[in-house]
Amino acid sequence: MPQIAVLTKLTDLANPTRFLGLASRILPWMAGITAILFAIGLYLSFAGEGDYQQGMTVRIMYVHVPAAWLSMMCYSVMAASAIGTLVWRHPLADVSHKAAAPLGAAFTLIALATGSLWGKPMWGTWWVWDARLTSVFVLFLMYLGLIALNRAMDDPGKAARVSSVLILVGFVNIPIIKFSVEWWNTLHQPASVIRMGGSTIDSTFLWPLLMMAIAFTMLFFTLHIAAMRNEIWRRRVSAQRRMAARMAGQKTDNTVEKGA
Amino acid sequence: MTHGFYIAMSYGIAALISLCLITWVWLDGRARSKELAELEASGIRRRSAPKPEGEKA
Numbered sequence: 001m002p003q004i005a006v007l008t009k010l011t012d013l014a015n016p017t018r019f020l021g022l023a024s025r026i027l028p029w030m031a032g033i034t035a036i037l038f039a040i041g042l043y044l045s046f047a048g049e050g051d052y053q054q055g056m057t058v059r060i061m062y063v064h065v066p067a068a069w070l071s072m073m074c075y076s077v078m079a080a081s082a083i084g085t086l087v088w089r090h091p092l093a094d095v096s097h098k099a100a101a102p103l104g105a106a107f108t109l110i111a112l113a114t115g116s117l118w119g120k121p122m123w124g125t126w127w128v129w130d131a132r133l134t135s136v137f138v139l140f141l142m143y144l145g146l147i148a149l150n151r152a153m154d155d156p157g158k159a160a161r162v163s164s165v166l167i168l169v170g171f172v173n174i175p176i177i178k179f180s181v182e183w184w185n186t187l188h189q190p191a192s193v194i195r196m197g198g199s200t201i202d203s204t205f206l207w208p209l210l211m212m213a214i215a216f217t218m219l220f221f222t223l224h225i226a227a228m229r230n231e232i233w234r235r236r237v238s239a240q241r242r243m244a245a246r247m248a249g250q251k252t253d254n255t256v257e258k259g260a
Numbered sequence: 261m262t263h264g265f266y267i268a269m270s271y272g273i274a275a276l277i278s279l280c281l282i283t284w285v286w287l288d289g290r291a292r293s294k295e296l297a298e299l300e301a302s303g304i305r306r307r308s309a310p311k312p313e314g315e316k317a
Contacts, residue, residue: 057263063274106281113277114270121266219278226285233292240299247304 014091016232023229030222037215044208051205060118062208066216067110071139072174074104074220078146079171082164092228094160095235097167098150099227103220105143112140123187131180132188135173142170156235 041062051058078100084093115133116126127133146163153159181190192200201209299305 055263057266059267060270063270067274102284103281106277110274110277113273117266117270117273121263223281223285226289230285230289230292233289233296237292237295237299240296240304244299244302244304 016091016095019092020229020232023225027222027226027229030218030225034215034218034222037211037218041208041211041215044211048204048208054122057118057121058205060114061205062212064111064114064118065209066213067107067114068136069213070216070220071104071108071111071136072177073217074100074107075139075143075167075171075174077224078104078167079174082167085160085164086168092232094156094164095228095231096224097146097163098156098160099231100224101143101146101150103223103227105140105147107216107220108136108140108143112136119187125187128187130186130188131184132177132186135177135180139173139177142173 045059045062048059050056078097081093081096081100084090085097112133115136119128120126146166149163149166150159153162178191180186181188
């Protein structure tokens with residue numbers, strides 16, 4: 001039964017020790033593949049021609065759009081992990097959303113900064129408070145809030161449950177970001193790649209964009225697995241320090257009893 | 261400012277943030293790994309951790 005075999009494999013990964021073993025095996029490969037994909041993506045980005053209207057500034061799209069997609073994908077991964085924490089109490093679920101939050105904040109910051117740098121020559125302004133830009137800025141603030149919340153609580157279990165609720169409530173912002181350009185009048189252009197009726201971008205620009213999107217996605221998953229491994233190690237260090245403190249306390253008690 | 265400036269700034273900022281992220285994750289991993297190795301060297305191990313060769317049997 002292949003389904004049972006897949007389920008068994010997934011259940012095996014719920015064990016942090018098995019996850020660490022897998023991470024140490026696949027991380028070098030993932031890092032290598034990410035570097036190769038970025039090399040190809042950057043070559044295609046700079047080898048291509050400029051747009052007839054935007055000129056060479058179309059190249060900003062190859063970093064802006066993948067970063068914007070990842071800012072939403074990262075939050076979706078965190079929402080799935082939050083469900084894993086609240087419903088199944090999966091041992092790696094809270095590790096996953098805690099590790100993903102700084103990555104999501106970084107990709108959202110890239111999207112905001114490059115969007116602003118694209119907006120100035122194309123729109124004539126660095127920033128407008130339209131629905132798309134504002135909802136992405138709110139997403140950035142939510143990432144910062146979740147990072148602060150996780151660091152403010154000493155008990156990782158309690159922090160994970162509180163963060164999970166907040167992540168799931170905040171997930172309402174993801175469809176708002178996606179459809180903001182259709183629901184409201186915005187300076188930001190409507191969707192041109194992921195849309196009903198297919199992409200409206202010429203293949204000259206689509207291929208470098210897709211290659212850079214795959215490279216950024218691989219970078220995210222590589223860093224996410226590495227950050228999850230770090231978080232498991234951090235929790236083990238805390239647990240072992242507590243164990244060391246207990247052992248030291250027991251030794252002191254025994255010495256006092258012998259002295260008395 | 262020319263279009264080249266905006267393109268260079270966009271790629272520069274994206275590269276800087278990505279490199280900071282990669283360096284932070286790598287340094288964090290190295291520090292945690294070192295802490296775990298120090299704790300295990302001082303004899304503090306998890307109960308489920310495999311025992312060293314000398315302590316088996």
